[in-house]
Amino acid sequence: xxxxxxxxxxxxxxxxxxxxxxxxxxxxxxxxxxxxxxxxxxxxxxxxxxxxxxxxxxxxxxxxxxxxxxxxxxxxxxxxxxxxxxxxxxxxxxxxxxxxxxxxxxxxxxxxxxxxxxxxxxxxxxxxxxxxxxxxxxxxxxxxxxxxxxxxxxxxxxxx
Amino acid sequence: xxxxxxxxxxxxxxxxxxxxxxxxxxxxxxxxxxxxxxxxxxxxxxxxxxxxxxxxxxxxxxxxxxxxxxxxxxxxxxxxxxxxxxxxxxxxxxxxxxxxxxxxxxxxxxxxxxxxxxxxxxxxxxxxxxxxxxxxxxxxxxxxxxxxxxxxxxxxxxxx
Numbered sequence: 001x002x003x004x005x006x007x008x009x010x011x012x013x014x015x016x017x018x019x020x021x022x023x024x025x026x027x028x029x030x031x032x033x034x035x036x037x038x039x040x041x042x043x044x045x046x047x048x049x050x051x052x053x054x055x056x057x058x059x060x061x062x063x064x065x066x067x068x069x070x071x072x073x074x075x076x077x078x079x080x081x082x083x084x085x086x087x088x089x090x091x092x093x094x095x096x097x098x099x100x101x102x103x104x105x106x107x108x109x110x111x112x113x114x115x116x117x118x119x120x121x122x123x124x125x126x127x128x129x130x131x132x133x134x135x136x137x138x139x140x141x142x143x144x145x146x147x148x149x150x151x152x153x154x155x156x157x158x159x160x
Numbered sequence: 161x162x163x164x165x166x167x168x169x170x171x172x173x174x175x176x177x178x179x180x181x182x183x184x185x186x187x188x189x190x191x192x193x194x195x196x197x198x199x200x201x202x203x204x205x206x207x208x209x210x211x212x213x214x215x216x217x218x219x220x221x222x223x224x225x226x227x228x229x230x231x232x233x234x235x236x237x238x239x240x241x242x243x244x245x246x247x248x249x250x251x252x253x254x255x256x257x258x259x260x261x262x263x264x265x266x267x268x269x270x271x272x273x274x275x276x277x278x279x280x281x282x283x284x285x286x287x288x289x290x291x292x293x294x295x296x297x298x299x300x301x302x303x304x305x306x307x308x309x310x311x312x313x314x315x316x317x318x319x320x
Contacts, residue, residue, distance in 0.1 A: 021231070028233030071181070072304040073188030073276065073313070110310070113299055115275065116233065137297020139273055139317050144232040150270070153233070155315055157299050 002099045005050040005062060010035065010043055012059035013052065013082070017042055020082045024146030026121050027080070028153075042082075047074075051099065053083075053092050060087045063096040065103060068113045077109035093124075097131055105160050112158045118143050119152040133158045162259045165210040165222060170195065170203055172219035173212065173242070177202055180242045184306030186281050187240070188313075202242075207234075211259065213243075213252050220247045223256040225263060228273045237269035253284075257291055265320050277314040278303050285314065293318045 005013065014035045021029045029041060043050055048066015052059045061083035068078035079100045083092050104112050112133075117124055119138060129135075133156040141150035165173065174195045181189045189201060203210055208226015212219045221243035228238035239260045243252050264272050272293075277284055279298060289295075293316040301310035 024232055028229040028231045030230040031232075068302075069188040069276065070190040071188045072184055072191075072306075073302060075304060075310075076299070076302045110301060111299075113302065116229065135297075136299055137295075137315055139236070139271075139296055139315065140319070141270060142228075142233060142236045142273065144235060146232075150235075155297055155299065159300070 001055065002051055002053050002095060005043065005052045007043075009052050009054075009059055009062070010039055013042065013062045014038060016059070016062065016082050016084045019085055023085075024144075026118050026124070027082075028116060028143060042080075048077075049103075051096070053096055060084050060090070061092045061096060063100055065100045067109075068115070075108075075110045077104040077107070077112045078114065079104075079112065094127055094131075097127060101131065101158070101160075109160055111160055114154070114156040116143070117154040117156050118145065119154055120145060120148055125154065125156075128156050128158075131158065161215065162211055162213050162255060165203065165212045167203075169212050169219055169222070170199055173202060173222045174198060176219070176222065176242050176244045179245055183245075184304075186278050186284070187242075188276060188303060202240075208237075209263075211256070213256055220244050220250070221252045221256060223260055225260045227269075228275070235268075235270045237264040237267070237272045238274065239264075239272065254287055254291075257287060261291065261318070261320075269320055271320055272318045274314070274316040276303070277316050278305065279312040279314055280305060280308055285316075288316050288318075291318065 050064040053061045063081045065079035067074040068076045136155040136157045138152040142153040145151045210224040213221045223241045225239040227234040228236045296315040296317050298312040302313040305311045
């Protein structure tokens with residue numbers, strides 16, 4: 001169900017990506033990107049990898065994972081997740097997260113850092129917390145939420 | 161003394177950049193980059209700007225500044241600083257920092273976030289604290305210090 005993304009997956013991942021960014025509730029990515037413009041934000045990983053959660057030929061969600069920083073920060077991993085809004089509540093985010101944690105451990109990362117978890121994204125915060133992540137700190141008002149205005153961004157961390 | 165960087169400045173900035181990265185005490189940039197490879201990490205700013213502190217034709221240090229994130233995070237600024245090791249202790253870092261804060265305020269940023277201040281870089285932590293920055297949180301062991309091993313990275317924030 002979870003496998004490495006291939007180039008052809010982008011045609012299914014892009015609408016998921018575009019809908020998540022357009023909703024304006026969870027990610028500080030550039031808005032209004034075309035499929036070609038958005039591709040390097042998600043698919044082109046000089047290190048690390050992109051995976052999809054799929055049911056047969058249908059892509060349900062995607063995750064990218066790899067080092068959080070280059071050089072002397074490359075022993076800490078990071079990841080991002082996008083789930084098709086029509087597939088929410090099926091545990092796809094959790095399955096991708098468990099996969100990502102296991103992969104990061106196998107790769108030898110010492111920990112996983114999320115740099116910007118929107119504090120009002122309670123489902124995500126609850127998921128990460130349930131998987132052992134702790135909130136390291138919160139930058140106040142750092143995310144301009146589409147309906148709630150400026151809300152905080154959590155830095156979250158899991159030691160592996 | 162502080163002005164926008166021009167292309168020709170790179171020949172003087174690069175040795176400063178390379179020495180700072182090579183020392184392995186303050187920045188998680190890729191190591192061993194050539195001048196051409198390093199240039200986009202410092203000089204190419206799609207938004208924001210790079211400045212130099214100069215004395216006549218001599219570049220003493222450089223800073224880059226701009227939005228910390230795209231899209232819904234673009235109202236928070238960030239910055240990076242590199243000072244010629246031979247010019248340390250002359251207040252060049254502070255002068256660049258004060259310039260950066262003032263520019264960020266003029267640009268309308270709501271705050272300034274530093275994503276990765278090495279906790280053993282006491283001079284930097286003291287400088288940012290004296291300018292009003294607070295430590296939001298510290299990711300343990302996230303920086304592989306050349307002589308001290310794994311030390312924490314502070315997230316620091318100043319509301320404007």
